[in-house]
Amino acid sequence: MMKKLVNKIFILLAAVGLTVSCEVQEFSDLNNPEVDAFRDNLTRGDLQDLVGGVLYSTRVRLGTYFDDVGVIGREYWRFASSDPRFTGDLLGGQEAILDNNTFYITAPWAARYRSVKNVNLILEFLDGQDVSAQFTSAEISATKGFLKTIKAYELLLNLNLTYQNGIRVDVADEENLGPFLSYDESLSRIRAMLDEAASDLQSGGSSYPFSLSGGFSSFGTPDSFIEVNKAIAARVAAYQEDYPAVLNYLEDSFFELSTGNMDLGVYYTFSLDQRDVPNPMFFPVEATTAGARIVEPSFIEDAAADDNRLSKVAKRSEPLTLDGLTGDYAVFRYKSNVDDIPIIRNEELILLYAEANIFIDPAEAIEALNVIRESAGLGPYMGTSDTDELIEEMLRQRRYSLYAEGHRWIDVRRYDMLDQLPIFREKDDVFVQFPIPLTENQ
Numbered sequence: 026m027m028k029k030l031v032n033k034i035f036i037l038l039a040a041v042g043l044t045v046s047c048e049v050q051e052f053s054d055l056n057n058p059e060v061d062a063f064r065d066n067l068t069r070g071d072l073q074d075l076v077g078g079v080l081y082s083t084r085v086r087l088g089t090y091f092d093d094v095g096v097i098g099r100e101y102w103r104f105a106s107s108d109p110r111f112t113g114d115l116l117g118g119q120e121a122i123l124d125n126n127t128f129y130i131t132a133p134w135a136a137r138y139r140s141v142k143n144v145n146l147i148l149e150f151l152d153g154q155d156v157s158a159q160f161t162s163a164e165i166s167a168t169k170g171f172l173k174t175i176k177a178y179e180l181l182l183n184l185n186l187t188y189q190n191g192i193r194v195d196v197a198d199e200e201n202l203g204p205f206l207s208y209d210e211s212l213s214r215i216r217a218m219l220d221e222a223a224s225d226l227q228s229g230g231s232s233y234p235f236s237l238s239g240g241f242s243s244f245g246t247p248d249s250f251i252e253v254n255k256a257i258a259a260r261v262a263a264y265q266e267d268y269p270a271v272l273n274y275l276e277d278s279f280f281e282l283s284t285g286n287m288d289l290g291v292y293y294t295f296s297l298d299q300r301d302v303p304n305p306m307f308f309p310v311e312a313t314t315a316g317a318r319i320v321e322p323s324f325i326e327d328a329a330a331d332d333n334r335l336s337k338v339a340k341r342s343e344p345l346t347l348d349g350l351t352g353d354y355a356v357f358r359y360k361s362n363v364d365d366i367p368i369i370r371n372e373e374l375i376l377l378y379a380e381a382n383i384f385i386d387p388a389e390a391i392e393a394l395n396v397i398r399e400s401a402g403l404g405p406y407m408g409t410s411d412t413d414e415l416i417e418e419m420l421r422q423r424r425y426s427l428y429a430e431g432h433r434w435i436d437v438r439r440y441d442m443l444d445q446l447p448i449f450r451e452k453d454d455v456f457v458q459f460p461i462p463l464t465e466n467q
Contacts, residue, residue, distance in 0.1 A: 060146075067150045069159055072168065073235045075150075079143050079175060080238060081302075084293050086136035087366070088305025090182060091431050092318075093129055097456055098434025099446045100324065101356050104317040104347045112348040117454025125460035130186065134462050137179040138196065144176040145197045160234050167229025167247035173222035174254045177215045178368070181261065184211050185435055188458035194218075205461065212265050219258040226251040240292035240365055244279070252279040253291050256369050259377050264439060271381035280374040285396050287426075290370030295363050303362035306429065310339045310355045319345055319352035323447045324428070327421075333402040334425040349450050358429035372397070372426050376419065383415045390415055397422045416440060 063071055092103045096115040103111040114121050115129065123130070151165055160168075184192045194214045195203025206214065229247030237245050244250045259274035279289055295304040308317050320338045328335055339357035359366065367373075379393035387410040394415075395405045401422075408414045423436050437443055438457065446455045 063146075063150050064153055067154065067156055067159065069234055072147070072160075075143070075147050076168070076172070076235045079140055079147070079172065082136065082140040082143060083175065083179065084295070084302055085139070086133045087293065089129060090133040090137075090186070091306055091366075091429070093133065093186060093459070094431050094434045095318075095429060098432075098437070099321045099455070100429060100433050101318045101320050102347075102350050102352065104312075104314045104319055104345065104350075106314040106347060109348065112350060115456075116450070117452075117456060118348065118450060119452050120454065123456055123459055126463040130459045131462045131464060133186065134183055137183045140179045141176050141196060144172045144179075147172055149197070161230075163228060163230035163247075164232075164234040166225045167233050168235070170222045170225030170227075170229050170247060170254070171233065171250060173218055173225065174250070174257065177218040177222065178257055180211070180218075181215050181257075184208065184215070185431075186459045187461060188438070190458055190461050209265075212261055216258060216261045216265070219254055219261065223251055223254045223258070226254060238294050240294040240368070243289060244291055252277065253369065256280065256290075256374055259374065260369065263377050263380060264435075268381040268384045271377055272385070275374060275378055275381075278374060279371065280378060281371055282375055282378060282393060282396060285371075285375070285400055287372040287375075287400055288367075288370055290373075291368045292365035292370075293368060294365050297363060304359050304364050304366060306356075306366060307359045307362040307364065308355065310341055310357060312345075312355065314345060314347045317345060318356040318429075319350070320354035320356055321447060321449070322352060322354075324424075325354055328425065329403055331402055332425060334428065337428045356429055367430055372400075373423075373430075373432075376423050376426060379422075380419050383412060383419060387412075387415060390419070394418055394422055397426055401425065 063075070092111065093115065095101055096103050096111065103115070105111050110124075110127060110129065112118060114123055114127065148169060151168065156165065180192060180194060189208045191205045191207050192211050193203050193205055194211060226247045231246050231248050233245075233247060241250070244253050255274045255278035259271050259278060259280075262268075262270040262274055281289065295302055297303055306318075312318075324338065325335070337356070337358040338354040340354050344351050344353045345355075375393050375396055379390045379397070382390035382393065391406055391410065398404065398406060406418060408418060420436055420440065420442070424433055427433070434446075437446060443455050443457060448455070
């Protein structure tokens, strides 16, 4: 797959900076004059366009990624009457298995690696020429720190899909791709990449040599974006079960417990401009089986009646049925096709803080969980400080706080609780991971 991908690089040129939409120019190989021009003489305008292209490509096939983890994680069902694989393959219907040569793995996998390749190209351009006439050393460090953070995040999303099957991390040389690494080694390399990016950002001063989209408005400088880098690193450390590191990373992130600003963070942004992309997670509440996301019924059944996070779903005027699946509620986490989608936000960081403290300071974990509960309109946690009971409460709060943001399947998998996910049809199955795409071996 990667060998084919890197021979068809997409340099995505921003039409007017990064605050608006992007146009796509396709270059057939690494040696064409356009790419060589960047390699030989990278200007500030070029860098603006190229970073804009990376941010464009991070949103390509994002909806497929969320449907992969959301459907297998039993957050919702993805109805598409023209494509039964959403209600068949992803749910293990009729004892189906996941296909290694189908869009639900090949498309998001390729999109994430396209972002990685474009980052690697920009880093090559910066390192392969004397750019001191165009950029200060601080600006170069800032650019590298930002791009390496994005690269690490894209790799993490692919690892979320293939899990113990692993990923390739070293892909800069398309003629000599690195091996597939184990899950643990992949996480270690991603975390090291984030640490390296943080070091670059620390040397990056207070401004980038490019503009960023509105989704980064709260962290639009190197000295503030480092807090985002640390937040992502805290997530990775939680996946590694390195709870002291989670707390250390959170201390340097934008984590806020006392104020409880749940939505502070960074986001994918969307628009209806013909050169941009709309939010792929939006469907109208009354959507038909041609295209809908229907809430898995247990999400409603298991919720506290006064939980205000139920505003993330909406009741339809009548149930919708497809392939033996029937639901009364539609996903309404995103209420229009230009709503932002979180990359990482403070509500997740509070929950990571609670999770780490379950194993370090249970009383502090309960305090953090109560911040989440209070925000949701619920009373305080009334359980014990028993580890298993706190884990159950933490996962419950993550289920409702982070609904349709891509976490549920990963959360229950890392606690070995996939068998607790609901099975609506008798012959359905819950998968642990996706296979490596067939094209990786071609």
